[in-house]
Amino acid sequence: MKTHKLVWMLVLVASSLACSKKEDSSVTPASKGVVTASVDGQSFTSEQATSTYNKTTxxxxxxxxNSVHMMGFTLEKLTGPGTITLVDISKTGSTGTYVDVKTNTTYTNKEGRTGTVTVTKFDGATVEGTFSMKVYNLQQKKEVVLTNGTFKVPVEAI
Incomplete structure (x- = not known):
């Protein structure tokens, strides 16, 4: 269930951003977020990045x-800066996901793969920090390693 929740969140966010209408150039755009990482040794920089924070949970x-990679994570019970361990998707806790966009293949923290996210700033308007994780696709029997990850993304409270 948790895998489906995170995957659907990734799909919904990507769909809404990809389908949004072009902004009028006379209007100042909202703050744009960025995520960077190394995906199996290759450089990644996001074209779009977003985050949502559920004030209740x-x-x-x-x-x-971007057009090649999609990555993200859900941090449970985040209240401020700190280091959070990403756990196997079969356990309760924070977890991460990677999608190879070109092949539409989803990789998650499973089969013992974990990671860490260090939040250095969380003020309700912006979240910043670093991350790394190992993710796995059972059908492909393939692991993807995300290292040197950074993020600075505006936060939308829900």
């Missing part, structure tokens, strides 16, 4: 993507 979901 204190869960933050962050997604960054």
């Amino acid at each position: 204190k869960d933050l979901t962050l997604v960054g993507y």
Whole structure:
């Protein structure tokens, strides 16, 4: 269930951003977020990045993507800066996901793959920090390693 929740969140965010209408150039755009990482040794910089924070559950979901990669994580019970361990999707806790956009293949923290997210700033308007994780796709029997991840993304409270 947790895998589906995070995957659907990634799909919904990507769809809404990809389908949004072009802004009038006379209007100042909202603050744009960015996610960077190394994906199996290759550089990634997001074209779009967003995060939502549920004030009731204190869960933050962050997604960054471009035409090749989509990655993100859900941090449970986030209340401020700190280091959070990403756990296997079969356990309760924060977890991460990576999607190879070209093949539409989803990888998650499973089969013992974990990671960490260090939040250095969380003020309700912006979340910043670093991350790394190992994710796995059971059907492909393939692991993807995300390292040197950084994020600076505006937060939308829900």
